[in-house]
Amino acid sequence: MKKLFTTRSITLSAAIAALYAALTLLLAPISYGDWQCRVSEALTMLPMLMPQAIPGLFVGCILANLLGPSAGITDIVFGSLATLIAAIGTYYFRKNKWLAAACPVISNGIIVGLVLSLSFNLPFFLTAIQVAAGELLAVLVGLVLIKALEKANIQKYVD
Numbered sequence: 001m002k003k004l005f006t007t008r009s010i011t012l013s014a015a016i017a018a019l020y021a022a023l024t025l026l027l028a029p030i031s032y033g034d035w036q037c038r039v040s041e042a043l044t045m046l047p048m049l050m051p052q053a054i055p056g057l058f059v060g061c062i063l064a065n066l067l068g069p070s071a072g073i074t075d076i077v078f079g080s081l082a083t084l085i086a087a088i089g090t091y092y093f094r095k096n097k098w099l100a101a102a103c104p105v106i107s108n109g110i111i112v113g114l115v116l117s118l119s120f121n122l123p124f125f126l127t128a129i130q131v132a133a134g135e136l137l138a139v140l141v142g143l144v145l146i147k148a149l150e151k152a153n154i155q156k157y158v159d
Contacts, residue, residue: 012158013056016043020060025068030134032069034116034127037134040064044083044104045142047091049149050158054091058084071119075112082111101143105135 023040024031031038040060046053061083065076089103113128 009052012050012052013054013059016046016053016056017058017060017063019043020057021063021067024060024064028068031064034120034122035130035134037137038064039138039141041083041086041104041108041135041138042142042145044086044090045101045139045146047087048094048097048100048146049154051091052158054084054087057087071115074119075115078115079108079112082108085111097143097146101139104139104142105132108132108135 020040020043023043024038027039030036031040043053043060044057046057058080061080062076064070065079070076070079083104086104086107089107090100093099093103109128109132113131114124116122116131117124117127
């Protein structure tokens with residue numbers, strides 16, 4: 001894993017955290033609830049190119065869940081952990097874009113689906129499918145983002 005504690009890495013993580021939180025809050029009507037599509041979750045594909053995105057995504061999700069209309073402390077804790085697990089999985093499977101893309105869909109579908117199900121007395125399976133569907137849309141946007149960043153040779157700025 002590349003160095004995560006350089007000034008450049010910390011700055012990149014902070015920028016990703018701010019972008020994640022801002023996108024989520026700006027698009028709040030579609031970012032929260034049992035039918036949600038957090039466009040900011042497209043950023044969970046970034047660990048394929050830069051491990052510095054992992055802490056940034058986690059902190060950004062914590063901020064978005066703290067500042068937005070979340071489902072309470074369980075959503076703040078477990079929703080943010082779902083994004084952290086997704087980001088780590090994306091990094092781990094970075095050599096295979098489809099396995100990497102499956103990590104956020106599965107992680108958020110199950111964990112956020114369970115949190116919302118318990119918080120609002122919703123059927124788990126349906127809620128998990130709804131969250132996973134929104135996550136899939138975000139991840140597809142993320143794959144387009146990754147393709148554009150690779151084409152722009154972003155690696156020379158991140159290493």
